[in-house]
Amino acid sequence: MESTMKEMREGAPVLEPKSNVGGGVEDVYGEDRATEDQFVTPWALSVASGVSLLRDPRYNKGLAFTERERDAHYLRGLLPPTVASQRLQEKKLLHNLRQYQLPLQKYIAIMDLRERNERLFYKLLIDNVEELLPVVYTPTVGEACQKYGSIFRRPEGLFISLKERGKVLEALKNWPERSIQVVVVTDGERILGLGDLGCQGMGIPVGKLALYTALGGVRPSACLPVTIDVGTNNEDLLKDEFYIGLRQRRAIGQEYADLLHEFMNAVKQNYGEEVLIQFEDFANHNAFELLTKYGTTHLVFNDDIQGTAAVVLAGLLAALKVVGSSLADHTFLFFGAGEAGTGVAELIALEMSKQAEAPVEETRKNIWLVDSKGLIVNSRKGSLQHFKKPWAHQHEPVEDLLSAVKALKPTILIGSAGVGRAFTKEVVETMTSYTERPLIMALSNPTSKSECTAEEAYSWSKGRAVFASGSPFHPVEYNSRVFVPGQANNAYVFPGFGLGLVISGSLRVHDQMLLAASEALASQVSPEDFEKGLIYPPLRNIRKISAQVAANVAEVAYDLGLATRLPRPGNLVEYAESCMYSPVYRNYR
Numbered sequence: 001m002e003s004t005m006k007e008m009r010e011g012a013p014v015l016e017p018k019s020n021v022g023g024g025v026e027d028v029y030g031e032d033r034a035t036e037d038q039f040v041t042p043w044a045l046s047v048a049s050g051v052s053l054l055r056d057p058r059y060n061k062g063l064a065f066t067e068r069e070r071d072a073h074y075l076r077g078l079l080p081p082t083v084a085s086q087r088l089q090e091k092k093l094l095h096n097l098r099q100y101q102l103p104l105q106k107y108i109a110i111m112d113l114r115e116r117n118e119r120l121f122y123k124l125l126i127d128n129v130e131e132l133l134p135v136v137y138t139p140t141v142g143e144a145c146q147k148y149g150s151i152f153r154r155p156e157g158l159f160i161s162l163k164e165r166g167k168v169l170e171a172l173k174n175w176p177e178r179s180i181q182v183v184v185v186t187d188g189e190r191i192l193g194l195g196d197l198g199c200q201g202m203g204i205p206v207g208k209l210a211l212y213t214a215l216g217g218v219r220p221s222a223c224l225p226v227t228i229d230v231g232t233n234n235e236d237l238l239k240d241e242f243y244i245g246l247r248q249r250r251a252i253g254q255e256y257a258d259l260l261h262e263f264m265n266a267v268k269q270n271y272g273e274e275v276l277i278q279f280e281d282f283a284n285h286n287a288f289e290l291l292t293k294y295g296t297t298h299l300v301f302n303d304d305i306q307g308t309a310a311v312v313l314a315g316l317l318a319a320l321k322v323v324g325s326s327l328a329d330h331t332f333l334f335f336g337a338g339e340a341g342t343g344v345a346e347l348i349a350l351e352m353s354k355q356a357e358a359p360v361e362e363t364r365k366n367i368w369l370v371d372s373k374g375l376i377v378n379s380r381k382g383s384l385q386h387f388k389k390p391w392a393h394q395h396e397p398v399e400d401l402l403s404a405v406k407a408l409k410p411t412i413l414i415g416s417a418g419v420g421r422a423f424t425k426e427v428v429e430t431m432t433s434y435t436e437r438p439l440i441m442a443l444s445n446p447t448s449k450s451e452c453t454a455e456e457a458y459s460w461s462k463g464r465a466v467f468a469s470g471s472p473f474h475p476v477e478y479n480s481r482v483f484v485p486g487q488a489n490n491a492y493v494f495p496g497f498g499l500g501l502v503i504s505g506s507l508r509v510h511d512q513m514l515l516a517a518s519e520a521l522a523s524q525v526s527p528e529d530f531e532k533g534l535i536y537p538p539l540r541n542i543r544k545i546s547a548q549v550a551a552n553v554a555e556v557a558y559d560l561g562l563a564t565r566l567p568r569p570g571n572l573v574e575y576a577e578s579c580m581y582s583p584v585y586r587n588y589r
């Protein structure tokens, strides 16, 4: 025995087949006997059965395994006797989730479920989308990102850091899935309105792709969340002992561009021309450039610029039916002139140009934007970022939002600055003083960044505002009337938009697709929705909505010759529906 201990200490191979460890289980491979400095081989079985089946989230059904499956797949004794239906499992989980007081506890619990039983996670999410979207998505995902280092358990996506330079393709090949259709990628620099969260931004691509599956029906195995880690300028994170990312300030310039370029090319090389790469929550100094740079070589979509634009335009088209006017009758003021603000402004201008058959340079003239330095006007043109320049109109300088409202008298006010409570009582009251139905969109996320609450919008406007917000608000009772605020969030569009690209095999994204997506979404708002004050259809219908959006997007892809999946299906809505992933359990032979 003494000589064995000596050999183990010295790292020599110890082969003693009859030796027993702990509870008397034979340690055939020496895994239990190995000391910390000795190597063991991580053996795994390739066909899931028994415990490995229960531990495989893609195939695990928990108590829903039937008697026959328990026999056929070596599960006898591994489960208690009850056989439960998926419906009952769902009911139990919902009950359990509702016991948690804190949203983050719910987030952790539901993401844990995803790691145990993927189909049950998606079934729960799809069947209870209105209740659970705020848990897996905004606002809770914001808090999850802020605390991602502490709650991190298992990798839910790929981390590509500067350490992977020259090895990005290798990293992609380490991901267990081969047939990827949608990649959502962030570099963590502008996470919602919360700023630079570095590597912890991973919560965003993970959440967006959960929505791709639940709302848009893209198979979970076809979705790949990616976080590019080039460091962070967030001092708190750099000092945080639990931070999971690179502890350095952000790489910029050529170093940044080179890593991104290697990533973009590796994705195309590994998954082909038709893989969709969705940029999410990049800071605007990179976002516009990446979209332009890769727009001609890759299938890329920026959700914050393009997805938000399609959703807001849809809300406006629907709202104008209530107000009884057209886009051209309105004056638009944006508070925030970044990705969301200028992206939305441009799509509105494009739609007006299409409606009026007028040049877009003309239709931009009724659209004004305010940034951190005040109203964007001609005299500032020399120092403006390129994406703001088209919005620099002739006007004297105006320093703040309230003064801009007073000077321009906008009838539509859209917030996208990530500055909470910026729409003050005075701003809303001023709008209400000159327009009968002020249209107010508080797009900023999460809830703490919302420009005003639903209650404030309705009460300050004396029930006259048409209101929607990026993060959800509960219905509000004002003057004995219940107003239901809509959620102006790109989640209404990107899942269906991506599905449309995937099912048509589109090679590029085109602005016409954004307009088509808006029209599809706006067409789903019913007179009953309008009656409640809603300018978006209820989220519980989201799979149907996504199929409509997908069909419209695919139609444009076919019309423009961008589609590669031929022949073109006769009925694109039915086809889109038939392509959608269903989380109902499968029977195992």
Ligand SMILES: NC(=O)C1=CN([C@@H]2O[C@H](COP(=O)(O)OP(=O)(O)OC[C@H]3O[C@@H](n4cnc5c(N)ncnc54)[C@H](OP(=O)(O)O)[C@@H]3O)[C@@H](O)[C@H]2O)C=CC1
Residues within 6 Å of the ligand: 190, 191, 192, 193, 194, 283, 284, 303, 304, 305, 308, 311, 335, 336, 337, 338, 339, 340, 341, 370, 371, 372, 373, 374, 415, 416, 417, 418, 419, 443, 444, 445, 446, 449, 469, 470, 471, 488, 489, 490, 491
């Ligand atoms: N509802 C939805 O679907 C979506 C919501 N959003 C939300 O919109 C917000 C902004 O996102 P995004 O456009 O990508 O961010 P950007 O960083 O690209 O843009 C932010 C803009 O807000 C301006 N700004 C910041 N502070 C102030 C201030 N105090 N006064 C006036 N303007 C200010 C900035 O001005 P300057 O340029 O001078 O710095 C900039 O123009 C975020 O909260 C995000 O969550 C984003 C996408 C979708």
Ligand SMILES: CC(=O)C(=O)O
Residues within 6 Å of the ligand: 138, 191, 192, 193, 281, 303, 304, 444, 445, 470, 489, 490, 491
């Ligand atoms: C919704 C979204 O994409 C954002 O707030 O960034």
Ligand SMILES: [Mg+2]
Residues within 6 Å of the ligand: 192, 280, 281, 303, 304
């Ligand atoms: Mg975003």
